[in-house]
């Protein structure tokens with residue numbers, strides 16, 4: 500798939516086919532997604548694929564998303580949920596633990612964004628729909644998934660083969676986005 504097509508046609512998908520995405524396909528995606536840029540190549544993002552029905556049910560219960568019920572449908576419907584994680588205190592930090600820039604811990608989230616978009620585009624190229632969800636209780640989810648100390652959740656991404664075609668929500672015009680000085 501052309502990069503331009505992938506970028507323009509990737510949509511947030513909230514309905515999926517029942518069949519799970521095979522592990523080989525997931526691994527192929529991560530193999531390429533690891534080339535996403537990161538602060539000083541610190542590569543803090545990681546991936547946890549949730550497939551167990553018990554864990555899926557808990558994550559979909561609303562208990563882990565501050566009761567934001569809109570997200571439940573996609574979580575329940577998705578055969579798999581990719582949890583994008585990151586190691587805290589490295590990206591955007593100096594070795595002594597101080598912030599590298601006045602933007603503080605901003606860069607670790609930035610790296611998660613870069614990883615998430617790369618992951619979602621690669622998934623789209625394979626007919627796999629994803630939706631990045633920002634409503635999640637980081638601490639509770641980390642505990643449920645038994646994430647190691649110092650690892651946090653960057654995004655919750657329900658995923659599966661595309662079960663609905665969505666129209667692109669309106670985008671701003673180039674003239675609104677781009678300035679020259």
Ligand SMILES: Cc1cc2nc3c(=O)[nH]c(=O)nc-3n(C[C@H](O)[C@H](O)[C@H](O)COP(=O)(O)O)c2cc1C
Nearest residue numbers: 509510511512570630631632633634665666667668
């Ligand atoms: C950081 C971030 C958080 C988001 N959180 C949610 C969410 O909690 N639930 C949801 O359904 N979509 C969520 N989205 C998806 C956006 O609503 C979606 O990207 C936007 O409406 C544009 O639509 P498109 O992705 O189909 O182009 C999120 C996207 C981003 C980047």
